[in-house]
Amino acid sequence: MSVIRSAVTGVGSYLPEQVVTNEELSKTVDTSDEWIIERTGIRQRHKARDDEPTSDLATEAARRALADAGRTAADVDMIIVATTTPDMTFPATASIVQRKLGAPVCIAFDVQAVCSGFVYALSVADGFVARGLSKCALVIGAEEMTRLMDWTDRTTCVLFGDGAGAVVVEPREGQGTSADQGILGFALRSDGTKTDLLYVDGGPATTGTVGHLRMAGNQVFRHAVVNIAEAITGACAAAGITVPEVDWFVPHQANQRIIKGVGDRLGLDEHKVISTVAMHANTSAASIPLALDTAIRDGRIRRGDLVLLEAMGGGLTWGACAFRL
Incomplete structure (x- = not known):
């Protein structure tokens, strides 16, 4: 018996241009490259510009995912952004991304589950796509965690960075087995x-x-x-x-x-x-x-x-x- 699955058909990501290495961070925070690597494995992080909100990162990642899927913004009928650092309290960052992409009127909203947000958002998209309620969904994880840092707390500020990743989710026919795409x-x-x-x-x-x-x-x-x-x-x-x-x-x-x-x-x-x-x-x-x-x-x-x-x-x-x- 054939079934409709929601499949990942395109993937894209974006990191802000500014890179902050452990050595650079150690000049302003009581830490060291050796201390950070030993405890976390982190060597560097990216930091968004002051005039570069979360929606900018999300939009660029989305564009790259759409290109990878062979789709354009005109094909998109749903946008879900997983973020804990939205541009504003409201509207949803997803609505801002919709405008920046030039996507048509569609479903757009945010999901807030912090680091689990992308998995949660993907499950929501699955519920729409697999049931025929969306034909081309964008699921985006986008964060500017450096905005939330206390730069005097070396146990947390060294751990986080900014970035975005996105996937395009579309329906695919399968046989209802684990061999399905x-x-x-x-x-x-x-x-x-x-x-x-x-x-x-x-x-x-x-x-x-x-x-x-x-x-x-x-x-x-x-x-x-x-x-x-x-x-x-x-x-x-x-x-x-x-x-x-x-x-x-x-x-x-x-x-x-x-x-x-x-x-x-x-x-x-x-x-x-x-x-x-x-x-x-x-x-x-x-x-x-x-x-x-x-x-x-x-x-x-x-x-x-x-x-x-x-x-x-x-x-x-x-x-x-x-x-x-």
């Missing part, structure tokens, strides 16, 4: 009792300010390794696959130690794990599509490969997705 299964989770482990200490309804990012790093690390592994198992079960069948693992690029810890817990071969955190640090909802685009561009991930995504962020939220490219 398209999204095969999800597992999404949230535990609101852990909000104090990773949060921003501001907001329009509380302080009336943007606030700064605060994190209990050791506790987040511990929850990440255990929770992510469980969600991955759940996503694989929903997809009808096992972890050893996966060709490529594209995790949220938060910290090299977390990436390795999850890979080891799952028994994944190191060569199957895509890691780009060294080059752009933690870009929150943008990190997965950034890493995915990198691995497709350099020829590692190819059409037909079985790919596993995962992320964990403030909320705490976490989740995983299995799809065949």
Whole structure:
């Protein structure tokens, strides 16, 4: 029996021009290149210009994804932007991206699940596309995390950067098996009792300010390794696959130690794990599509490969997705 799957048909990403290396950061923050690399694996991050809002990054990533899919803005009928650093409280950054792309009247809204945002947004797009409610959806993860940094807190400000990644999602006919091209299964989770482990200490309804990012790093690390592994198992079960069948693992690029810890817990071969955190640090909802685009561009991930995504962020939220490219 044939079924309609939502498939990733194009991928694109964008990083701001300004690069801030660990050595440059050590001139203004009490840290060092050695300290950052040893604890995180990060070597540099990108920083948006003052006049370069999140929507600019998202729009450029979207243009590149559309070109990769052989589509134009005129084809787009839905835009979902996963971001925790929107241009404004409202309208949604997705609506601003729609205008900048020159896309026609369509569905456009934001998803806020912090670092898990891209996986959450992809699941929403899947619900529209697989049910015939969208024919060409843009799913974008875009963040300017440097806007949220307390530059006197060396435990957090060295971890984050700015960037955007996007995918085009379109319907594809399949046979209802794990051999189909398209999204095969999800597992999404949230535990609101852990909000104090990773949060921003501001907001329009509380302080009336943007606030700064605060994190209990050791506790987040511990929850990440255990929770992510469980969600991955759940996503694989929903997809009808096992972890050893996966060709490529594209995790949220938060910290090299977390990436390795999850890979080891799952028994994944190191060569199957895509890691780009060294080059752009933690870009929150943008990190997965950034890493995915990198691995497709350099020829590692190819059409037909079985790919596993995962992320964990403030909320705490976490989740995983299995799809065949």
